[in-house]
Amino acid sequence: MGFKNSIIWMYFSSPRNFYPLAGKLIPWFAGLAAIFAIVGLYISFFVAPPVLSDQKEYYVIIFIHVAAAWMSMFIYVVMSVYAFIGLVWNIKMSEMMATALAPTGAMFTFLALWTGALWGRPSWGTYWVWDARLTSELILLFLYIGFMSLQSAIDDPRRAARASGLLAIVGVINIPIIYFSVRWWNTLHQGFSVTPTQTKQLVDPAIFWGMIIVALACWMYTIAVVLARVRTEILERERQTSWVQGLVGGQK
Amino acid sequence: MLEVRELECVRGDHRLFKGLNFTLQAGELLHLRGTNGAGKTSLLRTLCGLMLPADGDVLWRGESIRSLRDEYNRALTYLGHLNGIKGELSAIENLQISSSLSGINLSEERILRALDDMGLAGREDLPTKVLSQGQKRRVALARLLLSETTFWILDEPFTALDVHAVEYLKRLIADHLTADGMVILTTHQYVKIDAGIIKEVDLSA
Amino acid sequence: MLEVRELECVRGDHRLFKGLNFTLQAGELLHLRGTNGAGKTSLLRTLCGLMLPADGDVLWRGESIRSLRDEYNRALTYLGHLNGIKGELSAIENLQISSSLSGINLSEERILRALDDMGLAGREDLPTKVLSQGQKRRVALARLLLSETTFWILDEPFTALDVHAVEYLKRLIADHLTADGMVILTTHQYVKIDAGIIKEVDLSA
Amino acid sequence: MSEGSLLFAWRSMLVRDVMLAMRRKADVLTTLFFFLIVVSLFPLGVGPELETLRQIAPGVIWVAALLAAMLSLGRLFSDDYDDGTLEQMLLLPHSLSMMVLSKVFAHWLLSGLPLVVFSPLLGMQLGLNGDAIILLMITLALGTPALSLIGAVGAGLTLGVRGGGVLVSLLVLPLYIPILIFGAGAVESAASGLGADAHLSILGAFFIGALVVTPLSTAAALRISLD
Amino acid sequence: MSEGSLLFAWRSMLVRDVMLAMRRKADVLTTLFFFLIVVSLFPLGVGPELETLRQIAPGVIWVAALLAAMLSLGRLFSDDYDDGTLEQMLLLPHSLSMMVLSKVFAHWLLSGLPLVVFSPLLGMQLGLNGDAIILLMITLALGTPALSLIGAVGAGLTLGVRGGGVLVSLLVLPLYIPILIFGAGAVESAASGLGADAHLSILGAFFIGALVVTPLSTAAALRISLD
Amino acid sequence: MKARHKRLMFIVVGLGGLSVAAALVFNAFQSNMVFFFSPSDVQASQAPANHDFRLGGLVEEGSMKREDDGLTVHFVVTDRAQTIPVIFTGILPDLFGEGQGVVAQGRLNDDGVFIAHEVLAKHDESYMPPEVQDAMERAKQATSASLVSSESK
Numbered sequence A: 001m002g003f004k005n006s007i008i009w010m011y012f013s014s015p016r017n018f019y020p021l022a023g024k025l026i027p028w029f030a031g032l033a034a035i036f037a038i039v040g041l042y043i044s045f046f047v048a049p050p051v052l053s054d055q056k057e058y059y060v061i062i063f064i065h066v067a068a069a070w071m072s073m074f075i076y077v078v079m080s081v082y083a084f085i086g087l088v089w090n091i092k093m094s095e096m097m098a099t100a101l102a103p104t105g106a107m108f109t110f111l112a113l114w115t116g117a118l119w120g121r122p123s124w125g126t127y128w129v130w131d132a133r134l135t136s137e138l139i140l141l142f143l144y145i146g147f148m149s150l151q152s153a154i155d156d157p158r159r160a161a162r163a164s165g166l167l168a169i170v171g172v173i174n175i176p177i178i179y180f181s182v183r184w185w186n187t188l189h190q191g192f193s194v195t196p197t198q199t200k201q202l203v204d205p206a207i208f209w210g211m212i213i214v215a216l217a218c219w220m221y222t223i224a225v226v227l228a229r230v231r232t233e234i235l236e237r238e239r240q241t242s243w244v245q246g247l248v249g250g251q252k
Numbered sequence B, C: 001m002l003e004v005r006e007l008e009c010v011r012g013d014h015r016l017f018k019g020l021n022f023t024l025q026a027g028e029l030l031h032l033r034g035t036n037g038a039g040k041t042s043l044l045r046t047l048c049g050l051m052l053p054a055d056g057d058v059l060w061r062g063e064s065i066r067s068l069r070d071e072y073n074r075a076l077t078y079l080g081h082l083n084g085i086k087g088e089l090s091a092i093e094n095l096q097i098s099s100s101l102s103g104i105n106l107s108e109e110r111i112l113r114a115l116d117d118m119g120l121a122g123r124e125d126l127p128t129k130v131l132s133q134g135q136k137r138r139v140a141l142a143r144l145l146l147s148e149t150t151f152w153i154l155d156e157p158f159t160a161l162d163v164h165a166v167e168y169l170k171r172l173i174a175d176h177l178t179a180d181g182m183v184i185l186t187t188h189q190y191v192k193i194d195a196g197i198i199k200e201v202d203l204s205a
Numbered sequence D, E: 001m002s003e004g005s006l007l008f009a010w011r012s013m014l015v016r017d018v019m020l021a022m023r024r025k026a027d028v029l030t031t032l033f034f035f036l037i038v039v040s041l042f043p044l045g046v047g048p049e050l051e052t053l054r055q056i057a058p059g060v061i062w063v064a065a066l067l068a069a070m071l072s073l074g075r076l077f078s079d080d081y082d083d084g085t086l087e088q089m090l091l092l093p094h095s096l097s098m099m100v101l102s103k104v105f106a107h108w109l110l111s112g113l114p115l116v117v118f119s120p121l122l123g124m125q126l127g128l129n130g131d132a133i134i135l136l137m138i139t140l141a142l143g144t145p146a147l148s149l150i151g152a153v154g155a156g157l158t159l160g161v162r163g164g165g166v167l168v169s170l171l172v173l174p175l176y177i178p179i180l181i182f183g184a185g186a187v188e189s190a191a192s193g194l195g196a197d198a199h200l201s202i203l204g205a206f207f208i209g210a211l212v213v214t215p216l217s218t219a220a221a222l223r224i225s226l227d
Numbered sequence F: 001m002k003a004r005h006k007r008l009m010f011i012v013v014g015l016g017g018l019s020v021a022a023a024l025v026f027n028a029f030q031s032n033m034v035f036f037f038s039p040s041d042v043q044a045s046q047a048p049a050n051h052d053f054r055l056g057g058l059v060e061e062g063s064m065k066r067e068d069d070g071l072t073v074h075f076v077v078t079d080r081a082q083t084i085p086v087i088f089t090g091i092l093p094d095l096f097g098e099g100q101g102v103v104a105q106g107r108l109n110d111d112g113v114f115i116a117h118e119v120l121a122k123h124d125e126s127y128m129p130p131e132v133q134d135a136m137e138r139a140k141q142a143t144s145a146s147l148v149s150s151e152s153k
C-alpha cells in the first residue's frame, strides 16, 4: 500500500500530471467552500445565541476572526512543509504549492489582525496593544510579506522558490510562539477557548460548531484558490515545455 | 575519475544542453567549445557543484559530487570569469589567504616565487585593485601554481593575458597534465597544448 | 584630428609612460600594444578625458579636450573593460537608453536589427544580467552599430567574443575606417584588419 | 537643437532610473517600508504610552525620514559605477550637472516622495493632530529633496571606497542635522499650536541653496572619483 | 589533521575579514559612528527634556543598535559575491556553515562589539542610571551577536538581488523585533528598579538558538544565491 | 566514516544548543514575563515605583463608583488574594464591568492608589449565553481562583 501510495504521489508530483487534476478538483472545493460558508453563516447569525450578556452583537466577528487566525497559522505550516520538501528533494510541484499558498496566508493573517483590531476597539477599549499574541501575529504577516517580496525580487523562478522556501522554513519558529503566547505570557488577548481535546466546555456548542464550519469553509476556499493559483504558476514555470505550449496553442 | 551522466542544464526558458555524457581521466584535458551563450560557463559551474543540474549527475570516483562535497572540493580548483581576489589586499595577502583557507600554510618565499613566475615582480605589495586587468588575472592564476589539487576547471583563463602570460599558462597546464592532473577549460582563442590526451566537447551542436 | 603631445601618465609610484606623441587622422586605426600593466587602459582613459594626465595634453581638432568637453564627447564612443550596460534592463532597453542619452532617438526596428547583427536574436528581451559573458560584450558592442560618432576608443573589444563575433567586429571596424572614421584599440589577440591606415604604438618599450 | 537634445537626454536618464527601480517593485517599496518600520519600531522599544509617543512623534518621524534618505543614497551612483554606465555618463555630450540633477530627481521620486505621501499615516499612528500632520507633509516635501541633493555629493565622493555606504553618512550628516532640527521643529511648534513660518523659510532656503550648489559639486565629485 | 585544517581555515577567514576592514579604518568606525549619530540625533529631534529622554533612552539605544546592525549587513557577503571570492568559499573543502560562522563572528567583532563598548557613554548621555547601563551592555552583548547571526540569513538570501540592501531589512525585521522588545524591555525594567532575569533568559535563548540554526540556514541561502 | 563522525558531532552540538535555548525560555516563563502585574505582585513590591505599569485583575463586585462628572470612576482590582484601588477618568470599554477582567495602565500614587490613564477590558475564554454561564460560574467558583492569574502560573 505504501508502495502504491508513493507511486501516486510521484505521479502527481509532476506538474504535467498535476495540472489537469487540479483543474478537476477546483470546482469541488469551491462548491464545498460555498456550502460550508452558507451553513456557517446561517449558524453564526441565526442559530448561535444572538446576544451574549457582555459581548453584545459584535461578538459575531468571532466567526471570521478565529477562522482567519487559525488559517493564517495553518497555511504557514503547510507552506513551510511544502517548501521543505521542495528544497530537500528538489520537487518543483512542491515549490509551486508553497508559492501559491503565500498570498492566501497573508490575506488571512491580515484578516485576523484587522478583525481582531476592530473587535478590540469596542471590547477591550483599544485597537492595538503590543502583547505577545498580537505582536507575533503581526510578525507572521511580515514573514508572509517577506516571502512574497523575496520571491518577486529574484528573477530565476527556481532560485526564487528555493530562497523564499528557506525563509519560510526559518520563520516557522514563529508559529508555536503565536499559538502558545497566551499560555506563556500574560496577554490582553484571551487564552484558548477551543482546545483540541475540549475537556473544558467553555464555548456554547452552537458557537463552537459555527467556528468550526466557517473554518472549514475557509479551508476549502483556500484549497480552491491555491489550486487555481498553482495552475497559473505551472503554466508560467513550464512555459518552455512542449506540453504547455501544446496546451496554450490548442486554446488559441 | 570524473564522469558526467545525462547532464541537462536549463536557464530560464532555454535548455542549454541535454543528455551530455563524458568522462575524464588523470592526465586528460577537456577543451570545451561553443559559441557565446552556448552554456560553457553553466556547465563548468555545474561540474563544480555551484549550480544544480536540471537532470543527470556528476560523479567523482564513482560517487555523486553532491554527497561528497568536501572530498571533491579538496581535489578541485576553479577559476571562473571572476578573479576571486580582494581588491583591498595585496597579491601576496590574497594568495596567502586563499591557500590557508584551503588548509595549506605557505611560506612567503613560496608565494613570492609564484608571483615572480607570473610576472608580477614589483607589484606584489600593491592593493590588487590598482593592478591592470591582465595583472589581476595573473594573480588569480598564481593560485594554480600554489595549489595541490588534481582537477582544474578554468573558464577562459587566457582572457586579458598578454602573449608571454599565455605561453606561460600553456606550459603550466601541460606540466599539470604530465603530472597526471586533469583539466577542463574553455577558450575562444586558438591555443595548442602539447601534453596529455586532449578531448573536445562542443556545446554549440 | 587627434593629437597627443608629450603625454605622461603616473599611477602611484609608477610612471607608466612619458613624452608620448602621436596623431591620428580620419580613416586611421591605432593599435595600441603593450604587456599587461603597460598602461594601455590608462592611456585610453586619458584620451577620453576620464583621467587627468600628469603632463602633456590631448588635442582634438587643435584644441585641448578639456576645454572642449561636450563637442569632443559628441564625436567619441568609448568601450572600456566594463560593458556599461544595466543588468536589470533588456538589451533593447539598454541600447534605447544609451542612444537617447547621447541625444539620438532610435526606432525599435533599428535596434532590433543591430542586435540581430550582433547575433543576439532571441535574447533581446532578457535582462542582460542573465546573458553569458560574450553576449554581454556583444550588447555593449552593438552601441557601435547605432552610434553616429567618428572616433572609437575600444579597450580589448575582442575579449569574451567567439570567433564569429570577432570576425564580425573586425568587419565593422574596417567599414568604419573606410567611412573615414577613427579607431584606437588594444588587444592581446592577433587581429588583422584590412582597411584604412594602421598605426601602432607600443607602450612596453 | 542642443537644448532639445539635452532635455531629451535629461528625460531619458529620469525614465531609465525610474524604470530600473520599477523592474524590482521591491526597490521602491523598500525605502518606504524602511521608513514605516523605523517609526513602528519605536512604540516597541519605547513602550506604547500614547502621551510619550505623541511628544516624540515629530522627532521620530523626521529621524526616520533622514535615515531612509541616507540609506538609499548608497545606491544612487554605486550601481552605475560598478557596471561602467557611470563612466559612459561622464562621456555624454551634455552638462554633467544636469544629468546628475536628473538622477537626483529620480532618486527623490522613488525614495523621498513616498515618505511625504505616507507620513500622515504615521503621524496619526503616533497621535499627532491635524495641523501638525499638514506641517509634517510640508516640511518633508521641502526637506527630502534637500536631503537627496546633499546626499548626492557625499555619494559621489565616496564612490568606489569600501564601506562607502556608511562613510557617506559621516559626510552628509553635518548638513542633514540642520534640516532635521528645523523640520522636526516646525512640526513640533505646529503640534503645540504655534506658527512655523520661520522654520519653513529656513527649510526652503536649504532646498533652493542645495538645488543651486549641489549638482555642480556632485558632478565634480564624480569626475574626481572616476579619475 | 582535517580538524586542524578546518580550524586553520576558520581563523584565516576571520583574520581576512578583520584585515579587510582594517584596510579601511573608516569601515570599523562608521557603524559605530552611525550608532552614535542616531542616538545623538534624538535629543535634536525630540527636544532636550531629560525626563522624556530618560524614558525613551532604552528604546532609542536599542533601535539605533538594531539599525546599525541592519545597515552593516549589506556588506556582509556582497563584496565577496561581486569579486568572486564567495564562490571560491563555497568550493573550500570545509563545512560552509563553519566558514559562515567565522564571517559572522568577524562581522560582529567589527560592528556589534563597538556598540557594546560604547553604549555606556550613550546611556549616560541620555540619563540612564547605573543598573540600567550595566543591563544595557549585557543585553547588547547578548543581542548584537544574535542580530548578526539572523541578519546573515537575510543577507545570504538577498545576495545579487537589486535593492537587496533594503530588502534584507524586510526579511530580518520580523526576527529582529523580539530581540528589540526584550532588549529594550530588560533595560527598562532595570531602569525602573525591577529584575530583568526573564528578559535576559529570552535574549540568551535567542542567541543560542540563532547560533545553532542560522549558520546552516545561511550556508543553504548562499548555495541557493549562487545557483 | 570520518565524515559521519563529524556530522554526528554537529548534530549533538546542535541539539545541545537547542535544549539550552529551550531551558532558558522555560526559565523565563517561571519568572514574571509580564504584560501586566497582578495586585499580589504589586503588594509584594514587584511592580515599578514612579513608573508606568499595567495592573491586571478582576473588577471587584460592588466596588465601582462613578463621580458626579460622569467620567471619573473608582473601582478595586482584585486577584482574589490582594486588592488595589483604582481611579480612572475617561471612557470605559464596553466589556468593562464588575466581575470582569481588566488591565489598567498608570502608576501608583503615594497613598497606594493606582491612577490609571488607560483602562482595557480583558475578556475571558468562555463564550456562553448568560444563563448557562451563570450556572457554570457557580459550579466553577470553588475550583478557579481567577481567570487572570491562571495563565501566569
Ligand code: HEM
Residues within 6 Å of the ligand: A062, A065, A066, A069, A070, A112, A113, A114, A115, A116, A117, A119, A120, A121, A123, A124, A127, A128, A133, A134, A137, A138, A178, A179, A189, A190, A191, A192, A193, A194, A195, F123
Ligand atoms: C489585533 C488583534 C488580535 C489579534 C492579532 C488576534 C490574534 C488571534 C490569533 C492568532 C488567534 C488564534 C489562536 C489560537 O488558535 O489559539 C486568535 C484566536 C482568538 N481570538 Fe484573537 N486576536 C486579536 C483580537 C481579538 C479580540 C479583540 C478578541 C475578543 C475579545 C479575540 C478573540 C479571540 C478568540 C475567541 C479566539 C479563539 C481562541 C481559541 O482558539 O481558543 N481576538 N486571535
Ligand SMILES: Nc1ncnc2c1ncn2[C@@H]1O[C@H](COP(=O)(O)OP(=O)(O)OP(=O)(O)O)[C@@H](O)[C@H]1O
Residues within 6 Å of the ligand: A156, B011, B012, B013, B014, B016, B034, B035, B036, B037, B038, B039, B040, B041, B042, B043, C123, C126, C130, C131, C132, C133, C134, C135, C160
Ligand atoms: N533566465 C534566462 N532565460 C533565458 N536564457 C537564459 C537565462 N539565464 C541564462 N540564459 C542563457 O543561458 C546561457 C548562459 O550561458 P553561459 O554563460 O553558460 O555561456 P557561455 O558558453 O559561457 O558563453 P560565453 O562564451 O559568452 O562565456 C546564455 O545563452 C543566456 O542567454
Ligand SMILES: Nc1ncnc2c1ncn2[C@@H]1O[C@H](COP(=O)(O)OP(=O)(O)OP(=O)(O)O)[C@@H](O)[C@H]1O
Residues within 6 Å of the ligand: B123, B126, B130, B131, B132, B133, B134, B135, B160, C011, C012, C013, C014, C016, C034, C035, C036, C037, C038, C039, C040, C041, C042, C043
Ligand atoms: N597606485 C599605484 N601604484 C603603483 N602602480 C600602480 C598604481 N595604480 C596603478 N598602477 C599600475 O599602473 C598600471 C595600470 O595599467 P593599465 O591598466 O593601464 O594597464 P594595461 O596596459 O591596460 O594592462 P592590461 O593589458 O592588463 O589591461 C599597472 O601596471 C598598475 O600596476
Ligand SMILES: [Mg+2]
Residues within 6 Å of the ligand: B040, B041, B042, B155, C132, C133, C134
Ligand atoms: Mg562563459
Ligand SMILES: [Mg+2]
Residues within 6 Å of the ligand: B132, B133, B134, C040, C041, C042, C155
Ligand atoms: Mg587594460
